[in-house]
Each structure stands twice: as C-alpha cells, then as structure tokens.
Amino acid sequence: xxxxxxxxxxxxxxxxxxxxxxxxxxxxxxxxxxxxxxxxxxxxxxxxxxxxxxxxxxxxxxxxxxxxxxxxxxxxxxxxxxxxxxxxxxxxxxxxxxxxxxxxxxxxxxxxxxxxxxxxxxxxxxxxxxxxxxxxxxxxxxxxxx
Amino acid sequence: xxxxxxxxxxxxxxxxxxxxxxxxxxxxxxxxxxxxxxxxxxxxxxxxxxxxxxxxxxxxxxxxxxxxxxxxxxxxxxxxxxxxxxxxxxxxxxxxxxxxxxxxxxxxxxxxxxxxxxxxxxxxxxxxxxxxxxxxxxxxxxxxxxxxxxxxxxxxxxxxxxxxxxxxxxxxxxxxxxxxxxxxxxxxxxxxxxxxxxxxxxxxxxxxxxxxxxxxxxxxxxxxxxxxxxxxxxxxxxxxxxxxxxxxxxxxxxxxxxxxxxxxxxxxxxxxxxxxxxxxxxxxxxxxxxxxxxxxxxxxxxxxxxxxxxxxxxxxxxxxxxxxxxxxxxxxxxxxxxxxxxxxxxxxxxxxxxxxxxxxxxxxxxxxxxxxxxxxxxxxxxxxxxxxxxxxxxxxxxxxxxxxx
Amino acid sequence: xxxxxxxxxxxxxxxxxxxxxxxxxxxxxxxxxxxxxxxxxxxxxxxxxxxxxxxxxxxxxxxxxxxxxxxxxxxxxxxxxxxxxxxxxxxxxxxxxxxxxxxxxxxxxxxxxxxxxxxxxxxxxxxxxxxxxxxxxxxxxxxxxxxxxxxxxxxxxxxxxxxxxxxxxxxxxxxxxxxxxxxxxxxxxxxxxxxxxxxxxxxxxxxxxxxxxxxxxxxxxxxxxxxxxxxxxxxxxxxxxxxxxxxxxxxxxxxxxxxxxxxxxxxxxxxxxxxxxxxxxxxxxxxxxxxxxxxxxxxxxxxxxxxxxxxxxxxxxxxxxxxxxxxxxxxxxxxxxxxxxxxxxxxxxxxxxxxxxxxxxxxxxx
Numbered sequence: 001x002x003x004x005x006x007x008x009x010x011x012x013x014x015x016x017x018x019x020x021x022x023x024x025x026x027x028x029x030x031x032x033x034x035x036x037x038x039x040x041x042x043x044x045x046x047x048x049x050x051x052x053x054x055x056x057x058x059x060x061x062x063x064x065x066x067x068x069x070x071x072x073x074x075x076x077x078x079x080x081x082x083x084x085x086x087x088x089x090x091x092x093x094x095x096x097x098x099x100x101x102x103x104x105x106x107x108x109x110x111x112x113x114x115x116x117x118x119x120x121x122x123x124x125x126x127x128x129x130x131x132x133x134x135x136x137x138x139x140x141x142x143x144x145x146x
Numbered sequence: 147x148x149x150x151x152x153x154x155x156x157x158x159x160x161x162x163x164x165x166x167x168x169x170x171x172x173x174x175x176x177x178x179x180x181x182x183x184x185x186x187x188x189x190x191x192x193x194x195x196x197x198x199x200x201x202x203x204x205x206x207x208x209x210x211x212x213x214x215x216x217x218x219x220x221x222x223x224x225x226x227x228x229x230x231x232x233x234x235x236x237x238x239x240x241x242x243x244x245x246x247x248x249x250x251x252x253x254x255x256x257x258x259x260x261x262x263x264x265x266x267x268x269x270x271x272x273x274x275x276x277x278x279x280x281x282x283x284x285x286x287x288x289x290x291x292x293x294x295x296x297x298x299x300x301x302x303x304x305x306x307x308x309x310x311x312x313x314x315x316x317x318x319x320x321x322x323x324x325x326x327x328x329x330x331x332x333x334x335x336x337x338x339x340x341x342x343x344x345x346x347x348x349x350x351x352x353x354x355x356x357x358x359x360x361x362x363x364x365x366x367x368x369x370x371x372x373x374x375x376x377x378x379x380x381x382x383x384x385x386x387x388x389x390x391x392x393x394x395x396x397x398x399x400x401x402x403x404x405x406x407x408x409x410x411x412x413x414x415x416x417x418x419x420x421x422x423x424x425x426x427x428x429x430x431x432x433x434x435x436x437x438x439x440x441x442x443x444x445x446x447x448x449x450x451x452x453x454x455x456x457x458x459x460x461x462x463x464x465x466x467x468x469x470x471x472x473x474x475x476x477x478x479x480x481x482x483x484x485x486x487x488x489x490x491x492x493x494x495x496x497x498x499x500x501x502x503x504x505x506x507x508x509x510x511x512x513x514x515x516x517x518x519x520x521x522x523x524x525x526x527x528x529x530x531x532x533x534x535x536x537x538x539x540x541x542x543x544x545x546x547x548x549x550x551x
Numbered sequence: 552x553x554x555x556x557x558x559x560x561x562x563x564x565x566x567x568x569x570x571x572x573x574x575x576x577x578x579x580x581x582x583x584x585x586x587x588x589x590x591x592x593x594x595x596x597x598x599x600x601x602x603x604x605x606x607x608x609x610x611x612x613x614x615x616x617x618x619x620x621x622x623x624x625x626x627x628x629x630x631x632x633x634x635x636x637x638x639x640x641x642x643x644x645x646x647x648x649x650x651x652x653x654x655x656x657x658x659x660x661x662x663x664x665x666x667x668x669x670x671x672x673x674x675x676x677x678x679x680x681x682x683x684x685x686x687x688x689x690x691x692x693x694x695x696x697x698x699x700x701x702x703x704x705x706x707x708x709x710x711x712x713x714x715x716x717x718x719x720x721x722x723x724x725x726x727x728x729x730x731x732x733x734x735x736x737x738x739x740x741x742x743x744x745x746x747x748x749x750x751x752x753x754x755x756x757x758x759x760x761x762x763x764x765x766x767x768x769x770x771x772x773x774x775x776x777x778x779x780x781x782x783x784x785x786x787x788x789x790x791x792x793x794x795x796x797x798x799x800x801x802x803x804x805x806x807x808x809x810x811x812x813x814x815x816x817x818x819x820x821x822x823x824x825x826x827x828x829x830x831x832x833x834x835x836x837x838x839x840x841x842x843x844x845x846x847x848x849x850x851x852x853x854x855x856x857x858x859x860x861x862x863x864x865x866x867x868x869x870x871x872x873x874x875x876x877x878x879x880x881x882x883x884x885x886x887x888x889x890x891x892x893x894x895x896x897x898x899x900x901x902x903x904x905x906x907x908x909x910x911x912x913x914x915x916x917x
Contacts, residue, residue, distance in 0.1 A: 103765075
C-alpha cells in the first residue's frame with residue numbers, strides 16, 4: 001500500500017535543509033515558496049528518492065493560483081503533495097519550471113500555460129499545447145467567458 | 147505470318163474465312179468466302195477477332211480475381227467477404243468498376259501533365275501482351291514465338307518505369323518517396339527473376355514457351371526447388387504484393403505513388419496490378435508446374451486452369467498472412483539472399499546438364515535428388531548468414547519475465 | 552553530391568495515426584532527424600465542462616476521454632469521489648466493477664495489439680481475430696449495463712445495475728474459450744520472423760529515462776520496472792487477488808507488444824478469481840444520495856488503467872459540482888518521449904513505435 005505522507009511528515013523531511021521555504025502545511029500537503037524551489041525538488045528527487053512525478057496540475061482559487069505537484073517514490077512506495085502559490089490578486093502568475101528535474105513535466109506544464117495562463121520560467125518550449133496559437137484567453141480560469 | 151500460323155485456334159478461324167487451298171484439312175463447315183488473293187483481309191479479321199477475345203478474357207479474369215481475392219481473404223480472416231451485390235457477391239467488381247468510373251477526376255496543378263496521363267496507361271497495356279504467348283493447352287495458344295521466355299521477362303519489367311513516372315509526375319513528397327522506393331525494389335528483384343528463368347531455359351533447352359512445357363517431364367517446381375522459390379519470391383516483389391507492398395503501404399504513406407490519382411486513372415493502376423498478378427501466375431504455371439500437362443482423362447485446358455487458380459491462391463495466401471518488411475530489409479533479401487541462391491541454382495543445373503545431356507528416367511531422379519539436397523543446404527547456410535544481417539541487429543525469440551513478489 | 556532534408560507533415564487525417572494526431576517530421580533520405588508532435592485536434596474542454604455538472608453527471612464525461620477503456624476511466628473518477636466524500640462502497644458493487652475493469656483491460660489491449668500488427672502490414676488478419684474476441688466482451692458489457700463502449704456503469708458507492716442472470720454463463724464461456732484463441736494468435740505472431748525483424752531493438756527505452764519522463768503502464772513495465780498500481784497501491788479489492796506482472800527485458804517495441812499480450816492472460820485469471828469471491832447483495836449502498844455533496848477538500852487516487860496511471864485530481868468546495876477536476880492522462884505523458892525514441896530510425900519504424908506506445912487521442916486532448 002503506498003503510504004501517503006501527511007503534511008507534518010513532509011515538513012519533517014524538509015525541515016533540515018529547507019526550513020525557510022515552507023510557507024504553510026495543510027493536512028496532507030506542504031506549500032513552499034517559489035524561489036529556490038528547484039533545489040528543494042532536486043533534494044526530494046535525489047536524496048529522498050522521489051523519482052516519479054505523477055502529475056502537475058493547477059487550481060484557480062479566485063484570489064490566487066496554485067500549482068500542485070504529486071510525487072511518488074518507486075523504491076520506498078510513498079507519495080506526497082507539494083503546492084506552490086502564485087499570482088497574488090490574479091496578476092502575472094509565474095512559477096519556475098521543473099523540466100530540468102523531471103522530464104515528465106514538459107507537456108503538463110505546457111498544458112497548464114495553455115489552459116490556466118501560468119507562465120513557467122526556463123521551460124524549453126513554452127507554447128500552447130491543446131489550443132491553437134492565436135487563441136486569446138485561458139479557458140480554465142474562473143473568469144473566462146467564451 | 148510465321149509463328150501465328152502454327153496456332154490451331156488461329157488456323158481454325160482463318161480457314162473458315164479464307165478460300166485457301168492449303169486449309170482444306172482444317173475446315174469443318176463450308177462458309178469460307180474471302181478469295182485467296184485477298185487473304186490479308188482474312189488474316190486481319192482473324193487477328194482482330196482473337197485480340198478482342200483475349201483482351202476481354204483478360205478483363206473478365208481481372209473481375210473474377212477481384213471477387214475471388216476478397217472472398218478468400220475473408221475466409222482467412224474469419225468473416226464473409228463481399229456478399230451484397232448479386233448472388234455470393236459476384237457483381238461486386240462491377241460495382242467497383244462503376245464507382246471508380248464515376249468519381250471526380252481531380253488533377254493537381256503540375257508541371258508534367260503528359261507523364262501524369264501516360265503513367266497508368268503504361269502500367270496496363272504491356273501486360274496484355276503476355277497473354278497471347280502462353281500455351282493454355284496442348285493445341286491452344288495464339289502464337290509461338292521462339293524467344294518467349296525473354297519476351298515475357300521484358301514485359302514484366304516495364305511496370306517499374308510506370309511507377310517512377312507516376313511518382314514523379316504527381317509532384318508531392320509522399321508520391322515521390324513512394325515512387326523511388328518502388329523503383330529500387332522492382333529493379334533489385336528483376337535479377338533473381340531473370341536468373342531463375344535461365345535455370346528453366348537450361349533444362350528445357352530452348353527459349354520458346356511451348357518447348358519449356360513440352361520438355362518438362364518432371365515439373366520444375368519439384369526438379370529445381372531453389373529456382374522455384376526464388377522465382378516465386380521475386381514475382382511477389384515484382385507485383386508489389388504483400389509482404390513487399392511498401393509502395394502502396396496504406397499505413398505509412400497513404401497510397402504511395404498512387405496518392406494523387408483519382409477516378410479512371412486510379413482504376414487503371416488497380417486493373418494493371420491485378421492483371422499483372424494473373425499474368426505472373428500464368429507464367430509460373432508454364433515455367434514451374436509443367437503448364438497444361440497432366441493425365442489425359444481431363445482436357446489439358448482444365449489442368450492449366452486448375453493450376454492457374456492454385457498459384458493465384460498462393461499469392462492471396464501470402465497477402466493474408468505476412469506483415470510487411472522494411473525497405474532496407476527488402477534490399478538485403480534481394481541482394482544478399484536471392485541473388486546468390488539463384489546463381490547457385492543455375493550453377494548446379496548447368497553442371498548437371500553438362501554431365502548428363504540427355505537424361506533418362508533414373509538420371510532425372512538422381513538430378514532431382516541432388517537439387518533437393520542443394521536446396522536444403524543453401525537455404526540453411528544463407529539463413530544462418532543472413533539472419534543477423536537481414537535486420538542489422540541480432541534477433542532471437544524472446545519471452546517476458548515476471549515481477550517478484 | 553549533396554542531399555536535402557525533407558520536412559513532411561504527417562497530417563491529422565491519416566490511416567495510421569490512431570485518431571487525429573499530427574507530426575511534423577524531418578527526414579534525411581529514409582532516416583528520421585526530427586519528429587515534433589502537434590496535438591489538440593480533439594480537445595473538447597472536458598475539464599471545464601466538469602465544473603458545471605454534478606458529480607454523477609461527470610461520469611458520462613469521463614467515459615469519452617479514453618474511449619477504448621471506459622470502465623477504467625469511470626473507476627478512476629469514482630474512486631476519487633468516494634475518497635473525497637467518505638462513501639464506503641458496497642461489496643458486490645466493488646466486485647462487479649473489478650470484473651468490468653479487467654474485461655475492459657482485455658478489450659483495450661486487444662485493440663492496441665491488433666492495430667500495432669496492422670501497422671506492421673499484416674492486412675487486418677490478426678486485427679480481425681482480436682476484434683472478434685473484443686466483440687464478445689462488448690456483448691457482455693451490453694448485458695451488464697446496456698451500452699457497449701461508453702458505458703457510464705459506475706456510480707459513487709458501486710455500480711448502478713446488477714448483472715442479469717444470463718451474464719454469468721456467457722462470462723464463463725468466454726473465459727473458457729479465450730486462452731485457446733490467444734494461443735492461436737501467439738502461434739501466428741510472436742515468433743514470426745518478420746515481426747521480430749521489424750520490432751526488435753527498435754526504439755529502445757531505458758529504465759531511468761522512462762521513470763524520469765513519468766512514463767507509466769505497460770510502457771514502463773516493458774522497460775523492466777516492476778511498478779503496477781494494482782500491486783503496489785491496491786484499490787478496490789485487489790489485495791485479495793493474486794496475479795503476476797509481466798516485465799520486459801530490453802524495452803523495445805517487441806517487449807511492449809509481449810507485455811500487453813501477457814497482461815491479457817493475467818486479466819483472465821483475475822476475472823476467474825473475482826468470480827469465486829463474489830457474493831450476492833446490493834450493488835450500491837442505500838444511504839448514498841443522488842446528489843453527492845462532498846465536504847471541502849481534495850483527493851487524487853491513481854489507478855492502473857490499460858494505458859498507464861490514470862488519476863482524477865478533484866477539488867471540492869462543498870457544492871454539488873467539482874470546483875476543479877483535472878485528469879492525469881497517461882497517453883499524453885507517455886507521448887513525451889516519442890521524439891527521442893524515433894530519432895535515427897526509418898520512416899517505417901515511426902508508425903510502429905507510435906502504435907506500440909498505445910496512445911488514445913481522446914485522452915491526450917480531453
């Protein structure tokens with residue numbers, strides 16, 4: 001049975017090196033800040049062996065946006081959830097891309113940019129994925145009117 | 147007027163039209179009316195009549211093949227074939243032909259309209275010329291030219307020119323790539339075909355097709371199995387049929403060189419391919435299955451027809467069973483496999499005919515035995531040599547492993 | 552003599568692209584230099600539509616995502632809803648949906664293998680043999696719920712209808728006949744020289760590259776990684792069932808074909824074990840309301856769909872419709888490595904590789 005780590009357990013793992021990055025800890029997730037997120041993810045992938053990035057999604061929380069990462073460790077059979085808050089006041093949401101850590105985020109981040117409008121820095125191919133290139137707007141936002 | 151006057155069926159009609167004295171032995175009814183000094187008129191009339199019959203018979207044969215192939219492949223795939231039009235679906239090829247004729251003739255804007263129009267014509271017309279040369283029965287042939295084998299091989303190689311013309315004149319990339327691949331394959335497979343046919347000629351002692359049939363005491367398929375297999379595989383490649391149908395590989399390049407053709411031009415390509423199948427089967431029956439020969443309680447024409455249908459069924463069987471080879475694997479097979487095998491074949495045959503120029507019954511059996519030993523040995527050796535090289539990498543049978551608990 | 556690179560568009564309408572999928576390929580002669588996939592031709596906005604439908608109505612949307620494997624799509628969504636709202640499903644409902652999911656896995660793998668061999672050029676013969684078996688499965692589905700392909704069979708708490716009496720003898724008959732048919736197909740295909748020559752050592756995928764690119768499902772197991780969610784993270788009653796997981800050794804096209812073929816056999820064994828353990832009872836608990844109203848929260852339950860790891864990330868704000876519904880689509884993520892796998896091989900290998908990844912455009916585009 002895959003052990004889904006609680007928020008407090010994730011905090012325990014991260015506390016040693018990344019104490020000042022943890023912004024909040026919910027019941028089953030940990031929210032971190034955007035700067036130096038790549039170091040944290042590299043630490044999780046290499047030292048804590050979370051080598052499979054299950055999914056990258058985004059949620060429109062009306063006042064801000066959220067990017068949610070589900071990570072799985074094949075060897076330890078554990079999974080955890082990390083969130084990053086961005087775009088306070090719905091202005092200019094921007095997050096660092098994790099393509100250099102996990103290749104599997106490539107197409108998923110393009111889809112988030114396409115449908116939700118969150119920009120990913122240092123992505124090798126930041127283009128729209130599902131909609132055509134001259135489409136205006138981002139359909140999954142709560143204020144999108146077709 | 148030379149070779150065609152030997153033909154019984156030609157003579158029959160000629161003598162019933164012309165008042166020539168030398169024909170009186172053949173006449174059954176006395177309806178001749180053309181005087182002797184106008185015998186060229188009766189010649190032309192007879193010639194046109196038999197051309198008409200042969201062309202129509204060929205076209206009807208194509209219709210029958212279309213129906214037969216689709217029903218037979220249906221049987222292989224555990225389904226009924228076409229069964230809507232007419233009893234047992236016999237009018238399906240007619241429906242096909244009507245559909246093809248009534249489609250809109252779309253012409254892409256090209257630079258080379260002449261070649262675009264000529265290519266399908268060049269595919270179909272030469273194949274008609276094979277049918278008069280083949281002996282269908284003991285006395286049933288239209289003409290008996292003395293270089294029949296070479297003539298037949300020459301005609302079957304014209305379709306590579308037509309494919310190249312079609313691919314080039316269409317002007318789009320799919321078609322050009324398809325045309326180039328097709329020409330490379332067709333040219334490579336003509337050489338084993340020609341060399342295997344040379345094996346047949348060595349045994350028969352003459353290039354004429356009637357002599358080839360008359361001198362086959364043991365059918366060449368049993369006498370020279372190596373030559374038979376190489377000729378059969380090379381024929382399948384020349385006809386662009388599975389497993390060598392990369393030129394019309396629907397799953398890769400839509401329709402290859404035929405992509406831009408519509409309506410009757412596409413119909414001509416379709417027709418040409420099926421007619422070439424029928425013609426090649428007739429050639430294989432003549433070369434390797436001793437033509438019309440068989441026990442005399444059934445007329446020889448029926449034997450020929452039965453063997454003909456059998457060879458066509460073998461081609462259809464290949465199509466239903468094998469997946470497709472890749473183009474570099476096909477070229478390896480031609481140049482590193484079939485070429486050497488056909489050379490071995492004629493080497494062994496030439497040596498044997500030099501040692502026993504006029505073989506009796508026992509010597510024939512001995513030669514057959516030697517041929518079969520050479521066949522198994524060379525297939526084994528070439529299989530071992532070719533297997534890693536055929537694909538560029540080593541292949542071996544593999545199975546899955548299971549995860550541990 | 553200099554040659555030129557040719558850039559060609561293998562367009563959305565093509566007999567061999569399993570749906571509307573477009574690739575822009577650059578060739579040097581016959582060798583592929585670059586292959587860029589362009590998708591989005593089947594985008595229907597399922598995730599946005601799900602925000603305006605109740606939790607039970609979204610089940611019909613999930614059917615149509617991977618339209619060759621509707622039952623497993625439903626199962627992934629319903630498990631997420633049940634975790635979010637704390638519903639305990641009824642026993643018989645769970646057994647029935649496990650039987651349905653494994654039968655669906657057999658049908659989806661049949662389609663995948665059949666069309667892969669079709670792309671290799673065997674003119675529909677193995678495809679029709681496998682589709683004949685899939686017809687029997689679709690008839691079984693029709694008995695269970697009335698629909699063959701887009702079933703919408705599952706509801707929060709179980710399934711919506713019990714299987715009729717004539718279902719069980721038909722299922723037993725199917726389970727008796729299928730292993731013989733699979734042996735026939737294996738005799739024709741697995742050791743066939745031409746198939747071995749076309750698929751072995753082509754488009755090899757190594758273990759570490761696969762895990763790094765989030766590849767899951769039969770494609771990951773063909774590269775040798777023993778990761779099957781029914782075994783590692785069992786959902787429903789999979790811990791009461793024992794089955795083996797076929798793994799590949801090299802990770803080329805041939806391994807992906809063999810892994811799917813053997814998974815069909817394992818699925819047959821799973822269905823037989825479910826038949827032994829199923830008991831009569833209600834298929835859905837009485838207390839589950841028609842309008843499910845989960846408390847605030849979020850859930851993500853990944854399952855092992857025929858194409859890979861499928862999971863629905865549901866966020867609820869206490870209303871009758873999901874606040875956010877995101878599909879982790881295995882076909883889209885498995886496509887990440889298509890370009891790297893085909894560079895250096897020939898045109899003919901492009902379609903075979905694409906077929907062996909087993910992509911369904913309904914799921915890629917949603």
